[in-house]
Amino acid sequence: MKHIFVIGIGLIGGSFALDIKRQYLDCVIYGVDKSEAHLDKAKSLGIIDKKAMLDDLNQADVVIVAIPVDATLEVLPKVLDLVSDEAIVFDAGSTKEEICLKVKNHPKRRNFIAAHPIAGTEFSGPEAAVCGLFKNKTNIICEVEETAFKLQEKALELFTALGMRIRYMNPKAHDKHIAYVSHLSHISSFMLGKTVIEKEKNERDIFDMAGSGFASTVRLAKSSPAMWTPIFKQNKTNVIETLDEYINNLKHFKKLMQEDNFDAVFKEMETTNHIKDILNGIQ
Amino acid sequence: MKHIFVIGIGLIGGSFALDIKRQYLDCVIYGVDKSEAHLDKAKSLGIIDKKAMLDDLNQADVVIVAIPVDATLEVLPKVLDLVSDEAIVFDAGSTKEEICLKVKNHPKRRNFIAAHPIAGTEFSGPEAAVCGLFKNKTNIICEVEETAFKLQEKALELFTALGMRIRYMNPKAHDKHIAYVSHLSHISSFMLGKTVIEKEKNERDIFDMAGSGFASTVRLAKSSPAMWTPIFKQNKTNVIETLDEYINNLKHFKKLMQEDNFDAVFKEMETTNHIKDILNGIQ
Numbered sequence: 001m002k003h004i005f006v007i008g009i010g011l012i013g014g015s016f017a018l019d020i021k022r023q024y025l026d027c028v029i030y031g032v033d034k035s036e037a038h039l040d041k042a043k044s045l046g047i048i049d050k051k052a053m054l055d056d057l058n059q060a061d062v063v064i065v066a067i068p069v070d071a072t073l074e075v076l077p078k079v080l081d082l083v084s085d086e087a088i089v090f091d092a093g094s095t096k097e098e099i100c101l102k103v104k105n106h107p108k109r110r111n112f113i114a115a116h117p118i119a120g121t122e123f124s125g126p127e128a129a130v131c132g133l134f135k136n137k138t139n140i141i142c143e144v145e146e147t148a149f150k151l152q153e154k155a156l157e158l159f160t161a162l163g164m165r166i167r168y169m170n171p172k173a174h175d176k177h178i179a180y181v182s183h184l185s186h187i188s189s190f191m192l193g194k195t196v197i198e199k200e201k202n203e204r205d206i207f208d209m210a211g212s213g214f215a216s217t218v219r220l221a222k223s224s225p226a227m228w229t230p231i232f233k234q235n236k237t238n239v240i241e242t243l244d245e246y247i248n249n250l251k252h253f254k255k256l257m258q259e260d261n262f263d264a265v266f267k268e269m270e271t272t273n274h275i276k277d278i279l280n281g282i283q
Numbered sequence: 284m285k286h287i288f289v290i291g292i293g294l295i296g297g298s299f300a301l302d303i304k305r306q307y308l309d310c311v312i313y314g315v316d317k318s319e320a321h322l323d324k325a326k327s328l329g330i331i332d333k334k335a336m337l338d339d340l341n342q343a344d345v346v347i348v349a350i351p352v353d354a355t356l357e358v359l360p361k362v363l364d365l366v367s368d369e370a371i372v373f374d375a376g377s378t379k380e381e382i383c384l385k386v387k388n389h390p391k392r393r394n395f396i397a398a399h400p401i402a403g404t405e406f407s408g409p410e411a412a413v414c415g416l417f418k419n420k421t422n423i424i425c426e427v428e429e430t431a432f433k434l435q436e437k438a439l440e441l442f443t444a445l446g447m448r449i450r451y452m453n454p455k456a457h458d459k460h461i462a463y464v465s466h467l468s469h470i471s472s473f474m475l476g477k478t479v480i481e482k483e484k485n486e487r488d489i490f491d492m493a494g495s496g497f498a499s500t501v502r503l504a505k506s507s508p509a510m511w512t513p514i515f516k517q518n519k520t521n522v523i524e525t526l527d528e529y530i531n532n533l534k535h536f537k538k539l540m541q542e543d544n545f546d547a548v549f550k551e552m553e554t555t556n557h558i559k560d561i562l563n564g565i566q
Contacts, residue, residue, distance in 0.1 A: 118494040138491050167491050180479045181493040185500040188475050190551065191532040193558040195525065196463045198532075208421050208450050210464040211401040215562050216499045217468040222559045225552035233545050242478065243537045247530055249474040249481075254526045262516050268473065269508035275476040276505045279498050 001158065005052060005060045007032045007075065009042040011120060012092045013066030014129025016162075017047045020062075022131065023161045030056065042126040057082040062089075062158065069093040070230035073102050080108035088151040090115045094178060095234040096142045096171035110148040113155045116140045116174065117164060118182075122222040135163035140178075142171045179238035184246060186220045186228060187239070193221035284441065288335060288343045290315040290358060292325040294403060295375045296349030297412025299445075300330045303345075305414065306444045313339065325409040340365040345372075345441065352376040353513035356385050363391035371434040373398045377461060378517040379425045379454035393431040396438045399423045399457065400447060401465075405505040418446035423461075425454045462521035467529060469503045469511060470522070476504035 001024055006013040009031040017029045031048035033039045042048045054075075057063060060083055065072055072093050079089055080103060090113045093099055100114050119137040121128060139159050144152060159166060169177075196218070232239055256264045284307055289296040292314040300312045314331035316322045325331045337358075340346060343366055348355055355376050362372055363386060373396045376382055383397050402420040404411060422442050427435060442449060452460075479501070515522055539547045 118492060120494065120496070122496075137494070140492065165491075177483070177492050180482050181497045184478065185475060185497045187533070187536060188471050189500055190555050191529060191536055192468060192471050193555040194532050194551065195467065195529045197555065197558060197561075199463050199525075199528065200460070208448075209401060209423065209460050210561070211403065211420070213403070213405075213503050214464045214468045216502050217472055218558055218562065219499050220496050221552075221555050222562070223552070223556075225549045225556065228552060229545050229549040232540060232548060233543075236540055236543075240537055240540055242482075243533060243540075245482065246474060246478045247533050247537070249477050250470070250526060250530050250533070253470060253474055254523055254530070257515060257519055257523055257526075260516075260519075262512050265515060266508045266512040268477065269504075269506070269511060272473050272476040272480065272504050273506075273508065275480060275501055278480075278493070279501065279505070 001061045001154070002027050003030065003059050003061045004028065005030045005032060005057060005063045006048065007054075007063065007065045007079065008067035008071075009033045009038055009048060009126050009129075010066065011124050011128040012117070012133075013064060014042060014045075014047045014126045015119075015131070015133035016064050016066065016092075017042075018129055018131045019134060019162045020158070023158075030060075032056075038126050042129075045126060045129070047126055047129055054078060054082060057087075058084055060084070060087045062154075063087060065089065065091040065093075068227050068230050069095050069099065069234055072099055076103055076112070077106055080106050080111060083108065083111055085111070086151075087111055088113060088147075088154045090155055092117055094182060094231045096140075096169075096174045098234045100143055100146075100171045109146055111151060113144065113147040113152060114142040114171065115155075115159075116142070116178070117159075122219055124224040124227065132163075134159075137164055138167055139164040140167050140169055140174055142169055142174055144168050175235050176238050179235055179242045183231060183235055183239050184242040186223060187232075187243060188246065189218050189220035190223075193218045284344045284437070285310050286313065286342045286344045287311065288313045288315060288340060288346045289331065290337075290346065290348045290362065291350035291354075292316045292321055292331060292409050292412075293349065294407050294411040295400070295416075296347060297325060297328075297330045297409045298402075298414070298416035299347050299349065299375075300325075301412055301414045302417060302445045303441070306441075313343075315339075321409050325412075328409060328412070330409055330412055337361060337365060340370075341367055343367070343370045345437075346370060348372065348374040348376075351510050351513050352378050352382065352517055355382055359386055359395070360389055363389050363394060366391065366394055368394070369434075370394055371396060371430075371437045373438055375400055377465060377514045379423075379452075379457045381517045383426055383429075383454045392429055394434060396427065396430040396435060397425040397454065398438075398442075399425070399461070400442075405502055407507040407510065415446075417442075420447055421450055422447040423450050423452055423457055425452055425457055427451050458518050459521050462518055462525045466514060466518060466522050467525040469506060470515075470526060471529065472501050472503035473506075476501045
């Protein structure tokens with residue numbers, strides 16, 4: 001693994017570059033990005049060694065596609081057209097079904113491994129890249145059987161070197177589950193932020209009264225709309241289903257309050273407290 | 284300030300006890316709690332010096348009432364009945380209107396200062412008490428003009444010694460604003476937790492797929508139902524109003540998705556991104 005190409009040198013791509021460089025000392029990291037400014041920034045920060053273009057991909061041993069999921073649909077087939085038979089290509093997108101479908105019949109399908117590392121922050125761009133982002137994080141691999149055996153091994157060696165836990169799922173199940181534990185959280189956070197901003201025209205009041213609880217709950221509302229809009233688009237059906245259930249639960253809570261049924265309000269919270277046990281494993 | 288009584292020796296009361304002890308070396312901290320186990324725990328952890336009862340309050344220089352807001356309505360008038368003319372009594376409740384109303388005509392009203400330190404964690408009980416919890420946090424004081432001038436000074440000296448910023452508000456405005464930046468966050472978090480738990484019967488799936496974003500968004504769903512139920516009850520009207528607006532915003536977001544209006548979805552998020560500037564001041 002000498003020639004590593006990172007397409008999209010932002011938070012995820014940049015963090016992969018930093019960690020791979022630390023693990024594979026003699027590798028060369030090539031950055032490809034539609035933003036020349038991002039490439040220059042990534043180079044000056046030491047995240048990439050060289051700026052490159054798609055046409056250089058024939059040299060690649062590893063290609064990481066870390067761009068918004070709509071762009072992945074466009075770029076991934078082109079990448080597969082260009083790489084050699086020995087190259088392993090993986091993405092890092094938060095949706096898997098459409099991406100897998102898009103390359104299903106590509107002659108180089110076996111050079112691709114569909115991945116979703118559950119890692120990130122609310123920040124974006126090359127400045128957001130950090131070392132160790134993937135350590136102890138889950139990486140969900142979809143349709144592993146569609147990837148050439150030797151290239152599976154190569155990818156898994158890299159993921160393991162970066163400290164990731166591997167889980168295998170089919171793309172449909174991935175998209176359904178991730179809608180609950182990731183996509184819905186982002187919408188709940190964005191809409192919470194919107195509700196508060198709309199109400200409080202005088203922002204000093206929010207600023208002074210908001211504590212760490214509010215900050216934690218709306219943290220994800222800082223996330224990049226350019227990244228998240230195509231995710232919601234590709235996972236529309238699942239996301240709408242989770243939103244329906246979430247809205248119904250909120251309405252039910254409101255109804256209990258309106259009926260002064262505070263014993264039931266208490267029980268709603270008590271039952272959900274058990275999220276503690278689930279969260280203990282994450283943080 | 285020698286004899287400090289803390290009624291309710293949990294997260295907030297215990298943290299006050301720890302910080303006051305560090306600032307006023309010769310003070311004696313008395314713990315009052317309906318749970319004997321909490322008192323014993325607080326004593327063994329060095330949070331309080333002595334266990335006490337309400338009947339001992341005549342010795343108090345300072346009394347901190349840090350119990351659920353429904354219990355405060357019961358206990359605060361009794362506390363005021365018992366304290367000397369020189370004692371300052373303050374609460375730490377997340378609602379202010381009903382509490383202020385309850386003691387409005389109490390002959391010792393001027394011994395009370397209504398306070399809401401915007402500080403806390405999702406944990407509860409004496410083990411949750413931490414040093415420095417109030418440092419650089421906002422403390423909202425309501426109806427300050429109803430407190431005797433000398434006792435205002437005494438309270439402010441203590442709050443300042445603990446590192447708190449003081450803001451003055453009327454109780455109605457407090458309850459209205461705090462519904463947005465605190466109470467609604469808790470409901471959004473509890474209902475998010477509920478939605479995910481309900482869906483995912485096999486918890487290992489959640490555990491493996493959930494990342495730090497989900498953990499941050501549902502953190503508040505670990506909070507104590509015994510503390511939060513009476514808050515929602517006392518602030519019912521304001522909380523229902525915020526819930527209505529939140530639900531409407533979520534429905535609108537869903538509608539945009541259903542109509543495939545992803546340009547508008549992008550704009551919804553882009554506009555809310557500006558929460559960054561507000562949050563920068565909090566964390």
